[in-house]
Amino acid sequence: MLRWRGLDAVPGDLGRTVVTIGMYDGVHRGHQKLIGAAVERARALGRPCLLVTFDPHPAEVVRPGSHPAILTSLDRKAELVEALGVDAMCVLPFTQDLMRQSPESFTHTVLASTLHASHVVVGENFTYGHRAAGTVATLAAEGRRFGFSVDGVGLASVAEDELTISSTYVRACVAAGDMTSATEALGRPHRVDGVVVRGHRRGRQMGYPTANVESPPYTAVPADGVYAGHFVLRDVEGASGARFPAAISVGTNPTFDGTRRTVEAHLIDWDGDLYGEHAGVEFTARLRGMLRFSGMDELIAAMDDDLVEARRVLGM
Ligand SMILES: Cc1cc2nc3c(=O)[nH]c(=O)nc-3n(C[C@H](O)[C@H](O)[C@H](O)COP(=O)(O)O)c2cc1C
Numbered sequence: 001m002l003r004w005r006g007l008d009a010v011p012g013d014l015g016r017t018v019v020t021i022g023m024y025d026g027v028h029r030g031h032q033k034l035i036g037a038a039v040e041r042a043r044a045l046g047r048p049c050l051l052v053t054f055d056p057h058p059a060e061v062v063r064p065g066s067h068p069a070i071l072t073s074l075d076r077k078a079e080l081v082e083a084l085g086v087d088a089m090c091v092l093p094f095t096q097d098l099m100r101q102s103p104e105s106f107t108h109t110v111l112a113s114t115l116h117a118s119h120v121v122v123g124e125n126f127t128y129g130h131r132a133a134g135t136v137a138t139l140a141a142e143g144r145r146f147g148f149s150v151d152g153v154g155l156a157s158v159a160e161d162e163l164t165i166s167s168t169y170v171r172a173c174v175a176a177g178d179m180t181s182a183t184e185a186l187g188r189p190h191r192v193d194g195v196v197v198r199g200h201r202r203g204r205q206m207g208y209p210t211a212n213v214e215s216p217p218y219t220a221v222p223a224d225g226v227y228a229g230h231f232v233l234r235d236v237e238g239a240s241g242a243r244f245p246a247a248i249s250v251g252t253n254p255t256f257d258g259t260r261r262t263v264e265a266h267l268i269d270w271d272g273d274l275y276g277e278h279a280g281v282e283f284t285a286r287l288r289g290m291l292r293f294s295g296m297d298e299l300i301a302a303m304d305d306d307l308v309e310a311r312r313v314l315g316m
């Protein structure tokens, strides 16, 4: 998949294209449905499918100081949309200028002049341009002038309770530690990506070495607690690599009066060196809350029980 940052990076010889636009944070099941519709249309027309997204999250620019928890980094988003069949991802820096652009000017410069859209796929609640004044209806009207058709795709919902799937909903699930609901909405387990860094070297001493995965600021980290899941090694190309069952701890290690929140994964039945590796931690199920124990022995006894439970949850 090709990746471009900014409109200047877009090649001039694309021909007509099919475009889908959105933040697509999380690439959840609703996003997958939209992107799938765009890819299908592009294949039918024999044209490339382009995905336009923004960085940073528009909320940071529209409401400075507000930082929504980020479900997927740009790299992870690229991996996920590539797997759905997107041919190129164009990241537009979300600036004050972009924010103030009128809906019509956005359509003209981005969709018509630069990307040469023949068809545009968005969610039915899509808005764009200054004060989010543009809607699917205005986009369709502008499309008639600029020569593209518009498909406003209905939002996906969680099966039983008709709850609309949104990035906000997934963030709430993750923040509450409800990884079952997060998994259902995402269509895969939520993952925290980062680099394995050094900790206090206590883990090995207690019999449970833990790879401490340091993620970028504003990453959507699940509620403090102990989880069962997987540790994923990312290879250099960014494709998903080896996956290991793991017991995961999120918190400040209150037993040791820690103050920094860490995400630590103990790889079950495994030994080796992980320092410096780019890795992802996938959260399948929450086992319990983070507790302050009176000493190491009590913590070790609790971890013994956690490992039994983690193996059971992971079907080991
Ligand atoms: C399965 C598991 C459960 C854990 N539960 C707790 C806990 O309840 N309370 C706590 O203070 N630390 C808990 N921890 C975190 C340990 O305190 C931490 O992994 C240990 O201090 C090692 O830290 P280090 O990687 O900096 O050496 C848990 C870790 C694991 C792997």
Ligand SMILES: Nc1ncnc2c1ncn2[C@@H]1O[C@H](COP(=O)(O)OP(=O)(O)O)[C@@H](O)[C@H]1O
Pocket: 196, 197, 198, 199, 200, 201, 202, 203, 204, 205, 208, 209, 210, 211, 212, 265, 266, 267, 268, 269, 270, 271, 272, 273, 274, 275
């Ligand atoms: N089964 C395992 N799970 C996690 N890390 C392991 C495992 N076996 C070896 N390691 C290595 O040990 C390190 C963790 O040991 P630990 O004593 O907790 O040190 P630190 O405090 O630096 O995290 C990991 O970063 C990894 O390099």
